[in-house]
Amino acid sequence: MRRLLPLLAVLAFASIPLWLKDPYLLNACVTTGIFIIAAMSLNLLLGYTGQLSLGHVAFFGIGAYVSALTSLGFDIELFGGIRVVHEPWPVWIGFVLAVIIAGICGYLVGKLSFRVRGAYFVIVTISFAEVVRLVALNWVELTQGPLALTSIPPFTLGLPGLGYLDLYGKAANFYLVLAIGVVCYVIISRLTRSRVGRAMVALKENESLAVSVGIDVTRYLILAAVTSAAIAGAAGSLYAHYLRIIDPDVFMFLYTVTMVIMVITGGKGTLAGPIVGGLIFGFIPVVARSFASPESQWILYGALMILIVFVLPQGIVPAIERWFGVVDENEGRAKLEPAK
Amino acid sequence: MLEISNLVCRYGKVEAIKGISLSIKKGQLVALIGANGAGKSTTLRSISGVLSPTSGRIMFEGQDIARCSAREILMRGIAHCPEGRRIFPDMTVEENLDMGAYLRSDIEGMNADKDRIFTQFPRLAERRRQVAGTMSGGEQQMLAIGRAIMSRPKLVMFDEPSLGLAPNIVEQVFEIIDGIRQAGTTVLMVEQNAYSALDLCDHAYLMEAGSIVLSGKGSELIDNDHIRQAYLGG
Numbered sequence: 001m002r003r004l005l006p007l008l009a010v011l012a013f014a015s016i017p018l019w020l021k022d023p024y025l026l027n028a029c030v031t032t033g034i035f036i037i038a039a040m041s042l043n044l045l046l047g048y049t050g051q052l053s054l055g056h057v058a059f060f061g062i063g064a065y066v067s068a069l070t071s072l073g074f075d076i077e078l079f080g081g082i083r084v085v086h087e088p089w090p091v092w093i094g095f096v097l098a099v100i101i102a103g104i105c106g107y108l109v110g111k112l113s114f115r116v117r118g119a120y121f122v123i124v125t126i127s128f129a130e131v132v133r134l135v136a137l138n139w140v141e142l143t144q145g146p147l148a149l150t151s152i153p154p155f156t157l158g159l160p161g162l163g164y165l166d167l168y169g170k171a172a173n174f175y176l177v178l179a180i181g182v183v184c185y186v187i188i189s190r191l192t193r194s195r196v197g198r199a200m201v202a203l204k205e206n207e208s209l210a211v212s213v214g215i216d217v218t219r220y221l222i223l224a225a226v227t228s229a230a231i232a233g234a235a236g237s238l239y240a241h242y243l244r245i246i247d248p249d250v251f252m253f254l255y256t257v258t259m260v261i262m263v264i265t266g267g268k269g270t271l272a273g274p275i276v277g278g279l280i281f282g283f284i285p286v287v288a289r290s291f292a293s294p295e296s297q298w299i300l301y302g303a304l305m306i307l308i309v310f311v312l313p314q315g316i317v318p319a320i321e322r323w324f325g326v327v328d329e330n331e332g333r334a335k336l337e338p339a340k
Numbered sequence: 341m342l343e344i345s346n347l348v349c350r351y352g353k354v355e356a357i358k359g360i361s362l363s364i365k366k367g368q369l370v371a372l373i374g375a376n377g378a379g380k381s382t383t384l385r386s387i388s389g390v391l392s393p394t395s396g397r398i399m400f401e402g403q404d405i406a407r408c409s410a411r412e413i414l415m416r417g418i419a420h421c422p423e424g425r426r427i428f429p430d431m432t433v434e435e436n437l438d439m440g441a442y443l444r445s446d447i448e449g450m451n452a453d454k455d456r457i458f459t460q461f462p463r464l465a466e467r468r469r470q471v472a473g474t475m476s477g478g479e480q481q482m483l484a485i486g487r488a489i490m491s492r493p494k495l496v497m498f499d500e501p502s503l504g505l506a507p508n509i510v511e512q513v514f515e516i517i518d519g520i521r522q523a524g525t526t527v528l529m530v531e532q533n534a535y536s537a538l539d540l541c542d543h544a545y546l547m548e549a550g551s552i553v554l555s556g557k558g559s560e561l562i563d564n565d566h567i568r569q570a571y572l573g574g
Contacts, residue, residue: 205428211390212422214414214443
């Protein structure tokens, strides 16, 4: 049953465009899907290693900008009159570069701040996000600043011998997001159930003991940061080519907060947590819109969040697992499958 | 087997260990006793590489390990059972033991060692799949000891193994440690429970304020006047 559940969930998600024809709701599904991917990446750091990245949106935004600029091309002049011209490249290269460059940024931030960890990591990530946002806002020549990057090409699907298919439509983008989401889920699930994941949980639980059983703590933290940043970068790339317009608002602190809320309410340190939390908090504005005024929507959002945190402090997924006793004899734990 | 010479350790400006020297022979059970803050735990932490010493040499089987990482030192055969919270509370008993063998890759040997530990500690076998944090203090300590020997160390170091345990459990823990020594593993133990430690060990060192002030056979130190007055209650 436990093995079947993710498969059933994927099938259920895949059926959505077949019966849901309302473009507004389908749009909400795509953007929620993108944020769920970002939340899954945050969960890897926050849930499994216990490090809170409050600047996670930086990796998301970097992914979006890298991908957009790669596919749009640019022509800038650096200090000393060096001119850099970049011709537009295919979108998929933009996606790959977004993943790689976001991953490199994750490495640098991790390398800088994991010597001290905890609160310092939180501060470094917040500052990093703010610095990147200011660069995007002020380096007008490259990013067009608040004028935004427009006409970003959509993803194209290359069919050998049949030409190319542009993924303009919402349904097509939905399947793209779903596919990338499944890949990210599999990567995170494999990682956390391996020796590496066990090391991450060990250092979250008792760091000094983790060191004394021979775990290289900094190395695993950096590995988690790189993977997490790279996945956030992938989500950013999806976002840019779906909306086809991005401005420095993609670095808004609110987006990070949304990801944190999704992870914590859903259940940090569980694979399904960010998905469940993401679905709830992605769709509250959509559902509330039908019966509540814009102001009361946010009150409802806040109230539900407080309610969940109070009633289910561990998050929704661990609570459900406990109710249904999916956790075999190991009371209250679902975060670690025996690594066989 | 282990030779420490002129080891100095500083926490910022505070010199916690002021140039100590000690030696452990293969197969011995050596105790390091002394009051709180004497530098006993710091000594263990610098041997295991969790802390890097300011100066001095730590020779293990003829090689200087003072600058090695905790991981390398463990691979060379020194396991450390730190004081305080000694287990991973949210993992099961079995997973905790697996963590002790984190650097090993021989699954069969690991399983054999695990079975041996389970026969040795029937309590742990009963609780194999229980979350470790829900066990009693004594059971957790046994698990910590089991975990420390899962890496098949040549030298195992215990930091305050009796801390916070009921008297009858303390006795049991000391028996287990004696058993580990009987099985051929060298043991270095830090203890505040001076009488039991001296009674059990082959050789003991007394630390005071970062220096070693006395050393000798356990049985000799029990009769020492200074030790009797300061640590054994007259």
